[in-house]
Amino acid sequence: MPFVNTWSDTETNHENIALLNNFNACSTMIPPPIDFHRLWTAVTLAPNHRDPYSVHGPDHWRRVERNGCILAAKTGAKIDVVRLFALFHDSRRENEGWDPGHGKRGAEFAATFRGRFFDLPDEDFELFRYACIWHTEGEHHDDPTIGT
Numbered sequence: 001m002p003f004v005n006t007w008s009d010t011e012t013n014h015e016n017i018a019l020l021n022n023f024n025a026c027s028t029m030i031p032p033p034i035d036f037h038r039l040w041t042a043v044t045l046a047p048n049h050r051d052p053y054s055v056h057g058p059d060h061w062r063r064v065e066r067n068g069c070i071l072a073a074k075t076g077a078k079i080d081v082v083r084l085f086a087l088f089h090d091s092r093r094e095n096e097g098w099d100p101g102h103g104k105r106g107a108e109f110a111a112t113f114r115g116r117f118f119d120l121p122d123e124d125f126e127l128f129r130y131a132c133i134w135h136t137e138g139e140h141h142d143d144p145t146i147g148t
């Protein structure tokens with residue numbers, strides 16, 4: 001017996017349109033992948049940036065990123081949050097010593113790039129912000145992303 005399509009073309013089209021709308025709604029909730037190369041370039045070229053080889057400069061951020069990625073593979077931390085933390089956590093230091101508030105300044109600096117150079121769901125951005133602000137306090141946190 002030959003295959004009989006019991007749906008009319010109109011029904012099929014309505015179904016396809018509904019699927020497409022659903023896909024579009026989902027795709028607007030998932031941010032595109034972060035172009036970390038572009039973001040690093042923008043952050044390291046920003047004014048007030050210090051020597052790349054300073055103790056808390058980009059060389060250090062790269063090590064934090066690498067170690068964070070290794071840890072994240074074990075802890076299940078959110079990798080984008082870990083990588084953003086590495087890039088921004090010391091990005092707004094004003095000196096290489098005791099520098100209260102530099103984590104918070106780093107998080108605020110990151111917020112100026114959000115929506116232009118990267119995006120994160122609010123919940124993930126809050127994890128990132130928390131990790132930046134409190135990274136100098138040395139407290140353990142139960143959330144694996146913050147802990148990493």
Ligand SMILES: [Fe+2]
Nearest residue numbers: 089090135136
């Ligand atoms: Fe720091």
Ligand SMILES: [Fe+2]
Nearest residue numbers: 056060089090
């Ligand atoms: Fe650091």
